[in-house]
Amino acid sequence: MRSLGMEGAWLLETSAFGDERGEFQELFRGRSLASVCGYEFGVAQVNRSVSRRGVVRGVHFAQVPPGQAKYVTCLSGAVLDVVVDIRVGSPTYGAWDAVRLDDPRMSMFVEAGLGHAFMALTDDATVVYLTSQGYAPEREHAIHPFDPDLGIAWPDGIDPVLSEKDDMAPGLKELARHGLLPTFEECARFHRALRERSVA
Numbered sequence: 001m002r003s004l005g006m007e008g009a010w011l012l013e014t015s016a017f018g019d020e021r022g023e024f025q026e027l028f029r030g031r032s033l034a035s036v037c038g039y040e041f042g043v044a045q046v047n048r049s050v051s052r053r054g055v056v057r058g059v060h061f062a063q064v065p066p067g068q069a070k071y072v073t074c075l076s077g078a079v080l081d082v083v084v085d086i087r088v089g090s091p092t093y094g095a096w097d098a099v100r101l102d103d104p105r106m107s108m109f110v111e112a113g114l115g116h117a118f119m120a121l122t123d124d125a126t127v128v129y130l131t132s133q134g135y136a137p138e139r140e141h142a143i144h145p146f147d148p149d150l151g152i153a154w155p156d157g158i159d160p161v162l163s164e165k166d167d168m169a170p171g172l173k174e175l176a177r178h179g180l181l182p183t184f185e186e187c188a189r190f191h192r193a194l195r196e197r198s199v200a
Contacts, residue, residue: 001036005097006090008111008187009083010036016105025104027073028130033109039194041069041109045134049127051079051120055161058117059084059143059150059169062133064182065190067112068140069132077125078102082152084115086143088176089184096152101127113187117145119154141180142169149173 002011012033016025033041049057059082062068072081084096099108100121110116112132142165145152149172154160175181 001032004083004099006083006085006092006095006114008114008191009097010109011099012036012107012109014105014107027104027107027128028071033071034198037109037111037191039191039198041071041130042132043071043130045131047129047131049129051125051127052161053120053123053125054158055120055125056117056145056154056166057163058082058166059086059115059145060117061086061115061141061143061182062112062136063139063141063180064113064187066133067182067187067190069112070110070116071107071130072101072110072116072118073104073107073128074101075104075126075128077120077122079118079120079125079127080155081108081118082116083108083110084117084143084150084152086115086172086175086181087113087184087187088181091184093184094150094172096150098152111187111191113182113190115143117152119158119160121155121158141175142166143175144169144171147171
């Protein structure tokens with residue numbers, strides 16, 4: 001497991017075992033993840049998306065609490081998976097990190113309160129993500145993935161394809177002005193409570 005460039009984001013590697021019959025792999029092990037983040041990641045929903053080359057999904061986030069943590073795995077094809085620190089008051093506020101996911105043995109874990117997006121680098125890029133909360137449109141928001149204030153370095157030479165919702169999404173500064181971004185303090189308080197509950 002490797003911590004990424006901000007608190008609350010990790011790249012995890014699982015094992016695959018092959019023989020003459022084929023291959024077996026654990027995609028997710030709750031105990032291993034809990035040893036890193038300090039609390040049990042309860043899975044409320046499992047989603048699958050299939051995207052053609054150039055599709056950008058995100059940047060998405062949900063209000064905290066409870067937010068929506070995500071455990072993201074690319075089962076086939078390849079995506080550039082991006083995590084963005086949108087927590088007001090965070091020492092890395094506005095920063096982002098990106099990982100190419102093209103092997104189902106590699107997964108990204110994104111804590112509640114962080115923004116998440118990906119771009120499909122191949123046709124039929126198939127992504128499965130486990131979430132800590134189910135979809136609740138009234139508390140979910142989007143930031144435009146090409147917001148210059150974020151400055152995400154999306155790959156050159158790929159024409160981006162956005163949903164209407166993502167294409168109409170505001171920038172980081174506008175969401176901050178309207179008080180819609182999570183704060184670093186409330187996220188820390190929320191995750192501290194999860195850790196205390198796990199210990200009790």
